[in-house]
Amino acid sequence: MFNDRRENPYNQTDNYNVNSGDEYKQQSNGGHLPPGAAPGQPLPGQSPSPSRESNPQTSKQENSLKSINQLGETNTPEFVHSDIHTIPIVGQIEGHLVLPPKNKTTKYEHIIPQLIAVEENPNIKGLMIILNTVGGDIEAGLAISEMISSMNTPTVSIVLGGGHSIGVPIAVATDYSYIVATASMTVHPIRLTGMVIGVPQTYEYLDKMQDRVIKFVNNNSHISEEQFRELMFRTGELVRDVGTVLIGREAVESGIIDDVGGLNFALQKLKFLINKREEVIQ
Amino acid sequence: MINYSIIPNELLFSDYDDFDVNYEEIELDDGLTLMVERIDESSVKVVKIISSNHQDFLRSNIQPGMEIKSSLQL
Numbered sequence: 001m002f003n004d005r006r007e008n009p010y011n012q013t014d015n016y017n018v019n020s021g022d023e024y025k026q027q028s029n030g031g032h033l034p035p036g037a038a039p040g041q042p043l044p045g046q047s048p049s050p051s052r053e054s055n056p057q058t059s060k061q062e063n064s065l066k067s068i069n070q071l072g073e074t075n076t077p078e079f080v081h082s083d084i085h086t087i088p089i090v091g092q093i094e095g096h097l098v099l100p101p102k103n104k105t106t107k108y109e110h111i112i113p114q115l116i117a118v119e120e121n122p123n124i125k126g127l128m129i130i131l132n133t134v135g136g137d138i139e140a141g142l143a144i145s146e147m148i149s150s151m152n153t154p155t156v157s158i159v160l161g162g163g164h165s166i167g168v169p170i171a172v173a174t175d176y177s178y179i180v181a182t183a184s185m186t187v188h189p190i191r192l193t194g195m196v197i198g199v200p201q202t203y204e205y206l207d208k209m210q211d212r213v214i215k216f217v218n219n220n221s222h223i224s225e226e227q228f229r230e231l232m233f234r235t236g237e238l239v240r241d242v243g244t245v246l247i248g249r250e251a252v253e254s255g256i257i258d259d260v261g262g263l264n265f266a267l268q269k270l271k272f273l274i275n276k277r278e279e280v281i282q
Numbered sequence: 283m284i285n286y287s288i289i290p291n292e293l294l295f296s297d298y299d300d301f302d303v304n305y306e307e308i309e310l311d312d313g314l315t316l317m318v319e320r321i322d323e324s325s326v327k328v329v330k331i332i333s334s335n336h337q338d339f340l341r342s343n344i345q346p347g348m349e350i351k352s353s354l355q356l
Contacts, residue, residue, distance in 0.1 A: 085340075096283050097283055099294065100298055100300075107330065107346060109330065113331075113333075113339040117337050117340045118340070120336065134287050135285070135286050135288055135289070137286075138286040139284070141286065164287070164288045165286040165288055190284055190286045191284070191286070191287075192284055209284055
């Protein structure tokens with residue numbers, strides 16, 4: 001229950017019921033849910049909180065869940081403790097500007113602390129990045145990429161649907177990257193928003209910004225700078241733009257992505273990397 | 283800002299001048315502050331977690347985009 005500081009004309013306390021996550025917090029003493037723990041579920045070895053049973057809203061939710069299960073409308077998987085944390089990066093990567101609400105966005109100021117938390121949390125052994133992004137703010141994307149690439153926790157990414165533009169450095173930032181056969185990655189030059197001064201320095205500036213992306217991809221994948229530049233400035237492939245679209249295996253053949261594969265491959269690889277790291281630590 | 287996206291900037295920012303962010307901050311019992319967008323009198327949507335404790339960002343019940351219902355208590 002959360003107190004709102006707003007003035008209440010009825011002299012009432014406005015509380016926000018964020019299901020039972022706070023009850024969980026009191027139980028776990030550490031103040032945080034273990035990875036994969038569902039809010040409202042007791043920790044392994046702990047009995048459910050008495051206050052939870054007496055909470056009418058919680059029991060209402062449980063009842064509705066039961067009825068859904070009985071009607072067979074949805075099949076909710078059982079809660080299983082997992083030591084793998086998943087971060088989906090979808091839509092636009094939102095950076096310094098708040099984008100209009102019609103855009104689906106991933107906020108970098110939320111991803112970065114999560115990455116730190118994952119790196120520091122001893123219960124999290126591996127990180128899976130799910131990518132389906134159209135790109136976004138170059139600085140935000142590079143910030144996320146640099147954070148991922150500097151983690152000790154084993155990381156694996158899967159590109160699903162699309163991993164375009166600034167999604168490319170994020171995809172290659174992990175220890176191992178996968179792309180599903182139908183996913184695509186667009187490599188193209190960057191664009192500038194706002195007033196553009198028509199002087200040679202503008203081009204030099206853009207070139208420098210592009211170099212940041214190119215160098216990062218080069219350092220974290222098997223593609224050379226020259227090859228990546230060639231893909232970036234290729235003409236005749238995109239109708240209204242310069243660049244290249246790589247689909248599934250093409251992204252692997254170009255050296256950007258490590259392998260073609262889906263969830264099973266990514267999970268297997270991540271578990272392999274986790275075991276390898278634990279062997280090294282021991 | 284430099285955008286590196288396949289969505290053209292004209293489309294991305296088409297209604298940028300028209301939309302108005304109406305965010306407010308609420309504080310949880312444990313001192314954690316959330317930036318939220320008010321949907322109506324009884325519910326808000328989480329926009330951002332404001333915390334220096336990075337473990338707060340792993341709390342699954344207050345992730346951005348999640349709706350929080352409020353209940354009035356006398």
